[in-house]
Amino acid sequence: MTVFAMAPDGVRIALHELGDPDGEPVLMIHGFSSNTQRNWIDAHWSDSLAEAGLRGIGMDLRGHGDSDHPARGYEVDHFVDDVDAVLEQLALPDPPGAIGYSMGARLLWRHAGTRPAAFRALVLGGLPAGDPFQQFDVALAHRALEGEAEAGPMEAFIVELAGTFPEHDPATLITLAGEVSKTLFDPEDSPPDLPTLLMTGEKDRRASDTETLLPLLPDARFEPIHGRNHVNAPTSGHFRRTASAFLAEHLRSPA
CATH class of the missing domain: 3.40.50.1820 (Alpha/Beta hydrolase fold, catalytic domain)
Known part of the structure; x- marks a missing residue:
């Protein structure tokens, strides 16, 4: 339970x-x-x-x-x-x-x-x-998720992780990573x-x-x-x- x-x-x-x-x-x-x-x-x-x-x-x-x-x-x-x-x-x-x-x-x-x-x-x-999120560009990652931009190495890694499990919303996890990265x-x-x-x-x-x-x-x-x-x-x-x-x-x- x-x-x-x-x-x-x-x-x-x-x-x-x-x-x-x-x-x-x-x-x-x-x-x-x-x-x-x-x-x-x-x-x-x-x-x-x-x-x-x-x-x-x-x-x-x-x-x-x-x-x-x-x-x-x-x-x-x-x-x-x-x-x-x-x-x-x-x-x-x-x-x-x-x-x-x-x-x-x-x-x-x-x-x-x-x-x-x-x-x-x-x-x-x-x-x-x-901090693995140090070089993370949250805006670029969101655009990459939508197929509107080519992600850098860190953004590509986060986008890939965010979509690993179907029970999670990738856009939410990308936002999460961006907000966490404000405090390295x-x-x-x-x-x-x-x-x-x-x-x-x-x-x-x-x-x-x-x-x-x-x-x-x-x-x-x-x-x-x-x-x-x-x-x-x-x-x-x-x-x-x-x-x-x-x-x-x-x-x-x-x-």
Whole structure:
């Protein structure tokens, strides 16, 4: 059953359960153009979480999955507020763990860096040291989507991702990427100060520099996801098992 948290601006954020319903809770945030079903459930994360005694709570980002898809309202601050709203809705007795992939990883970095008591441990997958939306021209991308212009490399990549899954509206996702790009990701701005596992596909050209983030984190390690790229890394059994074991270790110890 899908439940919803209400963001401060009235957008409904869909929440999905997976793993062990009685396990230690872990908030899970998918990447751009994906959703909980595609990023986590279809990739068999439920089994790995359950084996580790973890309760996964997947949130669909606004504009994705079963969450509301407003025409506007995709600035970074709104996404951070959405995480706050989800945590308030869950009303957990202790801070949970969290795992994010790609855009979800950047969101968790930003959230945990400014709210150090929100989580006990992080797993961040497919996280680039820079911002992939930095060179993104939203107007050009919209014209390219309509076949009215030739897209540049970044615009073509975003247009392709936005049209990957039929349940999403490509024009909305392009608008989302444009509004997110107004606040570029700066990892040096309030990095998280809690146990963190970084994992990236060894063939991931979009986040090949993840390991360079380690000096910014006081308690972190990096592991490659063997044989995977940015798109198929979430389906890796090594990723699932390693991430689940890391979170279980830190969530079972005293907070």
